[in-house]
Amino acid sequence: MTIATILTPRMIVIGGGAVAQVADVLKQVGGTRALVVTDKFMVSSGKLAAATDPLAKAGVAFDVFSDTIEDPTTDVVEAGVARLQAGGYDSLVAFGGGSPIDTAKAMSVLAANGGRMRQYKVPNPIPKQGLPLVAIPTTAGTGSEVTRFTIITDTETDEKMLIAGVPCMAAAAIVDYELTLTKPYRLTADTAIDSLTHAIEAYVSKRASPHADALARTAMATIYRNIRAVCAEPQNRAAREAMMLAATQAGMAFSNSSVALVHGMSRPIGAFFHVPHGLSNAMLLPAITAFSAGAALGRYADCARVMGIAGDDVSDQTAVAMLLDALRSLNADLKVPTPKAYGIDEARYMSLMPTMAEQALASGSPNNHPRVPTRDEIVALYRQVWA
Ligand SMILES: [Fe+2]
Numbered sequence: 497m498t499i500a501t502i503l504t505p506r507m508i509v510i511g512g513g514a515v516a517q518v519a520d521v522l523k524q525v526g527g528t529r530a531l532v533v534t535d536k537f538m539v540s541s542g543k544l545a546a547a548t549d550p551l552a553k554a555g556v557a558f559d560v561f562s563d564t565i566e567d568p569t570t571d572v573v574e575a576g577v578a579r580l581q582a583g584g585y586d587s588l589v590a591f592g593g594g595s596p597i598d599t600a601k602a603m604s605v606l607a608a609n610g611g612r613m614r615q616y617k618v619p620n621p622i623p624k625q626g627l628p629l630v631a632i633p634t635t636a637g638t639g640s641e642v643t644r645f646t647i648i649t650d651t652e653t654d655e656k657m658l659i660a661g662v663p664c665m666a667a668a669a670i671v672d673y674e675l676t677l678t679k680p681y682r683l684t685a686d687t688a689i690d691s692l693t694h695a696i697e698a699y700v701s702k703r704a705s706p707h708a709d710a711l712a713r714t715a716m717a718t719i720y721r722n723i724r725a726v727c728a729e730p731q732n733r734a735a736r737e738a739m740m741l742a743a744t745q746a747g748m749a750f751s752n753s754s755v756a757l758v759h760g761m762s763r764p765i766g767a768f769f770h771v772p773h774g775l776s777n778a779m780l781l782p783a784i785t786a787f788s789a790g791a792a793l794g795r796y797a798d799c800a801r802v803m804g805i806a807g808d809d810v811s812d813q814t815a816v817a818m819l820l821d822a823l824r825s826l827n828a829d830l831k832v833p834t835p836k837a838y839g840i841d842e843a844r845y846m847s848l849m850p851t852m853a854e855q856a857l858a859s860g861s862p863n864n865h866p867r868v869p870t871r872d873e874i875v876a877l878y879r880q881v882w883a
Pocket of ligand 1: 690773
């Protein structure tokens with residue numbers, strides 16, 4: 497018998513305008529004095545007011561920590577912890593993309609457990625639960641608001657560390673698609689492919705379960721149906737709403753199953769070359785799907801059918817061939833570059849491939865993949881996607 501352990505936030509509030517309920521949600525998870533974790537752009541653009549105005553109006557005490565960066569680092573987390581401990585806060589509100597949410601999770605973990613972030617990287621346990629976090633995503637992508645993971649780059653080694661467990665769960669998530677209406681094209685496309693990758697990887701993972709399957713299937717169907725519309729028509733509210741819900745569902749799927757080889761190989765590309773996470777996933781997804789399809793033909797064929805790419809009347813082999821074509825076409829349509837076209841230095845990329853392969857394997861994600869690669873096979877895949 498296979499036993500699946502399912503984690504979700506205690507509370508998820510979903511819908512246009514839901515962010516206005518932030519003060520009530522915070523109260524329901526026990527917060528009375530919050531540190532709001534976000535980035536500089538959310539402050540300078542005025543977007544943060546969507547969360548802070550309702551807090552102020554409700555008379556909730558809060559301050560703002562806006563020093564988070566893309567690909568959050570241990571330095572930023574440690575600065576955030578110092579701020580958290582100096583202010584006597586009893587809760588956190590994260591507002592932004594995956595980076596502020598991951599930073600807030602790591603701050604909660606590190607403040608409660610002490611030491612250095614690397615002590616808690618997978619597979620190490622996190623002994624103590626930290627402060628309750630209300631996570632409010634402004635992108636439809638990472639699913640961090642509902643996952644048991646945070647990804648933090650170790651400043652000393654450039655390693656993107658995976659940290660996982662109940663203490664990494666937000667207490668509550670507010671999923672408000674109206675916050676995504678102003679996302680620019682590239683961010684919309686990259687985050688959409690990230691969430692599609694979450695759904696596919698959750699479904700083909702060795703850790704898949706019927707519960708996660710249901711979320712993955714509905715998420716991949718919705719994402720594939722809406723991904724071109726949401727990129728071409730930024731103000732298409734129906735597409736934005738569909739993508740936001742699907743990104744959260746894909747997050748719940750992989751949090752309760754896993755991601756796999758695409759994410760394992762994507763993190764080092766992000767860490768060394770600062771390629772946005774969804775974009776590095778996109779660079780890898782078609783080649784890794786081709787590499788793996790033979791090991792889980794039925795599962796990949798299901799993906800093709802659920803996404804509406806193949807009909808029920810074709811063989812698994814044909815369905816998977818159609819899936820590969822569709823993923824390559826999607827990358828072309830969404831203007832996904834190769835690492836070379838992105839402008840990465842060739843000599844550095846080639847020389848770092850063995851290190852990236854080591855880090856990919858060390859993250860544990862490739863072990864969940866239907867075809868577990870050797871280090872040399874990972875290097876070969878990095879070489880294959882280069883140009
Ligand atoms: Fe991801």
